[in-house]
Amino acid sequence: MNPSAGALLASLECWSVAAADPWVRLRELLEKHSRSDFGRAHHFGSIRSEEEFREAIPPMDYEDHRSWIERCAAGEQNVLACDEPFGFERTSGTSSEPKWIPLTNGLREEFARGLAAWFRGWQGRCPEVFAGSAYWAISPAGMIPDTSVGGLPVGAMSDVAYFPDDVGARLADWLVVPDLSGDVFEGTAEALLATPDLSVVSVWSPTFLLGIDAVVRKLRPGKTWRDLWPKLALVSCWADASSAPWIPVLRERLGGISIEPKGLLATEGITSLPDEIDGSPRLASECHWHEFLDENGDHVPVNELRIGQRYEVLLTTAGGLFRYRSGDQVEVTAAGVFPRLRFVGRMGNSSDLVGEKLHEQQVLDAFAELGVRGFLVAAPKVPGYELWLEDLKEEGRVMNLLRRNPYFDQALRLGQLAPVKTCRLPPDWSLTLASALVHSRGGRLGDVKLPALLTNIDPEVVASWLG
Template identity: 30%
Template sequence: MLAGLMAAQSPSALLFRRALTHPERAQAECLSRVLRTVRDTNQSARIPGFTRIRTAREFQDAVPQSTPDSVLADLEALKAGAPRVLTREPVVRFEPSGGSSGASKYVPVTRGLLDEFHRALAPMLFDLLSSRPAVREGPSYWSISPIGRKKGRTPGGIPVGSVEDSAYFPRFLQPLLSRVFAVPGAVAQLPDVESCRYVTLWFLVACEDLALLSVWNPSFLTLLMDALERHGERLAEDLELGVCRPPRGLGGARGGRDGDGDPHPDPLPEGEGGVDPHPDPLPEGEGIDSVLSRMRFAPRPERARLLRTALRSGLQGRMLWPRLSLLSMWTDAQAAHSVGPACHRFQGVEVQGKGLLATEGVVSLPLFDAPAPVLAVRSHFFEFLDPEHPEARPRLAHELERGRTYSVLLSTSGGLLRYRLGDLVRVEGFHHATPCVRFMGRADSVCDLVGEKLAATRVSTVLDALLPTVLGGRRPPFAMMAPEWEAQAAPAYRLFLETDAPDVHLEEAARAIERALCEGYHYRYARELGQLGPLRAIRVTEGSRRYEARCIALGQRAGDIKPTELHRQAGWTAWFSQQGARRP
């Protein structure tokens, strides 16, 4: 089925394989390409001597590092339609970029940037299809989130958001990719997450030869299978009749309640999956029925019977999809805790971790014969900051050392120069001469209410070390700290735990974690001064699902939401309390 797609990726894959032995040369070519793209723009005019830059050292000396905040003015000019702001090329679309602790930023996408994505995605896809032939034998599912009703264009008329992952590939490949997807891209037009999941499950269950499931966050897959269990009998009836009836009350264009009575947010942000890479928003008043009318639902009584059997037998994925051969998902950093629950219903199915792919650019890609995802050495120009020596000159790709951790700087043909991506990577080894890097977490995930400077990496380490001990040997499937500001009280952190452990154990967990955090000077000092209140534990139910719902309400796409042990946004106590949280 995918032989043609594999052949189309072969030339780029070959060039990437050759580049792995000469990363310094490949990176020099990337830098030259980026410099050509930025020349004769507003951005280059601000940089003295830009036209004389030739080498990486000259580039580092002349161009300041940038951050999301430092490029805001340029992004606003681009959104208004101004030409040649960051690059000579026009902006094709803006992509919302959702981090783990806040609402979306907007990243300008140009043809040059799309070409750089393809330089990484093509060798990854070629390696997948050539190393795992079984994946070529059936359709694939790539996670789809609803686009909702957010405005589809900027004031300057530039589209916002793509609807499918295939939009990052060349246009001539997009129809071929769409034909091998198990779920039609029109699912992304549905106005809320739960109806999107229900319709997605209709097509997945109907697909008897599904070969690949690809999601970003592993909890996305867990929530999808939970929805299959929750609505399984209704879905079986629909398959039998050849209809699709997402339960009313799951939430529509203006929010609502799902089958369990839980509120869902109002309009949702842009998502993934579909045929048109940058559609206009749904016409006002168009809802679920209108979207469903554009899809075909034929009776599948044999699949309905199999679904009922699977539901009675514990809902193992292999019963529904015997040819399923691979699960693709994040497996590093905080996502590692969600892999086990996601794979619970897919015993015996191989898991491949994804590389580090951000909306701004792709840092690494997985190859089956490499010790860790391989640096996307043909895509962008990379620099690496040493967190222990932030004043030192950033290292280049060929200068990295095995076992060291670095923060990534990215320069792309989308116009971002020396951009602080905020991601930490550790060098696990080398594939030929090119570094293999594993995502370790966010370098900028620090919460600082009153000077306590609490880092997500520290919180993750403490929770991993203490929660299993205090809570009977198991780490809860959902564990997250977040700050709270309460009237007439010092700000403090709350620890949200999904666990059946007795209340006394939750209180013990809060005390133990508080003691560990107080080993840090700034946190302890803030507590001693009374500027920071004590940590308290709060029990939650369906933590991942409710976490996702609020992240969407804060402006993130469902497919972009990352698990985190430290969320910097306040208001989680009220959110979980409205939806069934209990404090011990």
Template identity: 30%
Template sequence: MRSYRERVLGERERLQGALADAEGHQHRVLRELLEHNAGTEYGRAHSFGAIRSLADFRKAVPINDYAALAPWIERMAAGESNLLSADDPAVYFTSSGTTGAHKKIPVTEGFMHRAFFPFYFAAWAPLIEHFPDVLDRPDAVLNLKHDPRPAPPTTASGRPHVGASQVDLGTRFGEPLSAEPGTFAPWGTLPVQVDENDHLEKTYLRLRLAVESDVRCVIGINPAMVAALPYQLNLWWPRLVKEIRDGTLGGVPYGSPHPERAATLERLAEHFGTIRPAHVWPHMRALFLWTTGMATLYLPRLSEEFGPGVATLPAPVAASEGPTGVALDRHGSAGSLVVTASAYEFLDAESDIRPDSATLTLHELEPGRDYHVIFSHIGGLYRYAVGDVVRVVDRVGGVPRVAYAGRSTRSDAVGERLRDAQVIRALAVAAQATGLDVRNAACRVADRPEGAAAHYEFAVAARDAWSAQETARFAAELDVAVGREAAGYRTARSAGRLTAATVRRLDGDAFLRDWHASVATGIRPTQVKDRMFRQDHTLWGRLTGTAPVSEEGTA
């Protein structure tokens, strides 16, 4: 533990020190990736050897998305070398992406050691510095994202193709200290057989074991996973208590019966009328997860479920493709740019991303504005538009500190060009204006007769009942707030292309049931995230209970 603590705090100190020469580090990152990969097929095609500056790089290389690089990536996955990177990928991270298609993100040794591990270790610094007791025992942390696969699927070249949380980084990349907190808990590797794709049963089994431990911290990264935990406790409560009493795990004898623990839990449930994480784990200290995006609506209430004074620490602003920002202190939402990891460019979030779009450097960003993230790193992703939008919160040492604002996708039926970050901020404004408690929300362009004006229909989950008058007022406040956030929406409303938004109030557990339904189809929980825009009729019907859904469900 001493070595781990020294590594984590040391990496944070180095990243903090790098902020003093952010421009120098950005030049170094660009120079190294160009030199290292100049002889690759992509490097030769784009004259890496002749590039001397970011300006040269912008002229020589177009802005790419995954589809633009996919032909090279597929050839690499089939076994070809020296295409995007001089290093062969050691593994391919999978990512659901915006469309749900499984990407293959090439991950090289050079990327991991130069870009990934420094930010990865530093990300845990606020947790272990201020809540060191969460590492006192292996079972003090419930890591919801840890899901190892002993026999992972592979590409045609034989490389593992898995989620980032499913890779043994220590073995694969020679970093024995890289195991996340909670990895060695009794539930870290399930002791009973379960179908690899039965993620709900795996979630239950881990929870069954964790209920008998004194958990101090929950790691979820994806906040939807943490939000589901209180719901799961109540959903599975009779089964949990029975198995603890009987000494079984998934119906199989495991350990010793614990009738005293079962009786205590039953008394708590009877006394409070429900069961909350705070009842099961009274010494809970911290939650580690994304604290922005949709979570801004429900996180205050969610943290109450885990106990008074429980801290919410922000997970890094990062994707499978690479890091953007990491919290180096206890700021509740934002992290400093990882200037040593990638060469960063940005584009105003209101702009469309085109191969020749004029980009901004980190010094040109303005606090309070949203930006598309574009990065380049030694692992073979060049001017890569990751699909995330960040909001600049402030600056530390002259370097922007950013918070995740949402995906870059838009809803644009009649020119309104809505981004989910705009809608989330509008929902927060409407909730504050009306005093109503919003737990989660989604929207779509409602069905309409041909020739009729469009309008947005919102599905809003609320903790308590709303009167018809309250719902109408909320809808009116929301409609105005969206217009303030999005000029396109405001213009479409003024021109009559859009009529006023409507609100359908759902019960407080509607989105949690929907989350479970998605996971039940075989999607890993880490990939089932909060989504604002839900135009798919089947998914909307499942969420709102307005249309029949097949037994298999749809993701």
């Protein structure tokens, strides 16, 4: 075992927690923060049950939290949580204003519990990941550091900042750290090629890893990752929803190296982690308090989640987000104490120019059924849509599937929508689009989930991005 990996595993032992009643943790969290302004306003001190918790706080999106977070950023104390934030991470929102997520020591502890469970699974299923060095996606590209009014750092924090100091320090010792003063992909590829004992890679988006691979192919033509890094045992990345079409491409480039679908991890918190036994994403109940809303917006207890049904995820974390509508939708693939959850997409991303009610999930399903890659752009001024595809020969089949939506089909037949304009995607379009989205919305390059439906960007802007 790599000595740095061994030291990291030892530091995580104290964060390995046995399964416990999640309500106990929520009650402790409410008691701890009952004297914060948010806690007083929502009567944390008198909450004695899950039902009372739901009655005290309605489901809240980021805008409901924004004024409280802005007070924290201004330097006020005991606003959202009695555990004061040491900084903020920026992530993209649905509006032009980025979201600032408070980072607290309590949140770092919750992330450490998740990391301990995740790595415990690796120890049992694939201990070879700890044999050599690791690459963990730390991608400040597109993220310019800032400082809040109260003097706290904003943005450009490394992934190790999400963990307690001792864990973060040992994780950093284990990692390959590229020189990112220039091009992020070139710097990372060169650092990895100088690390022959690379044994595990963990990134967010598969398209980010393919960006690194594009440079690797130029520097080592004709070589797969298996050829270049014989110790590489596992690659962890998103593999569901809009990331799914890229997995076959990545698998071919890796040359047979195992790909483990990453659980649903976000800046705000962790919803699912690879299970210790079989690696399938399961509810990360040791990390935060999770709730689920059905399609009617009704609360569904964890023990009543139904296989095959889709739910919106609510998070309550030690970072100061309470009953937070994550915007993530999951499908239950197995029930139980630790239900298995598959990420299916973001909630609420739909287009309704003339009553067609076209949802991103419908676009994703069409692309997935045909195994094609691309996206759809809404053009309100026309009104109509632009369909961007790698292979224009697939236009007819894609449109046939999209027209399963009867309202979309009717709008096209009646001329309410203009005929869909089809555009060919250029090579490396995924990286170009991801970089443009980071520049326009904020966030980090490695965290971008490429959308299947763009609804709030002018098609001419998209065309200018893609050349």
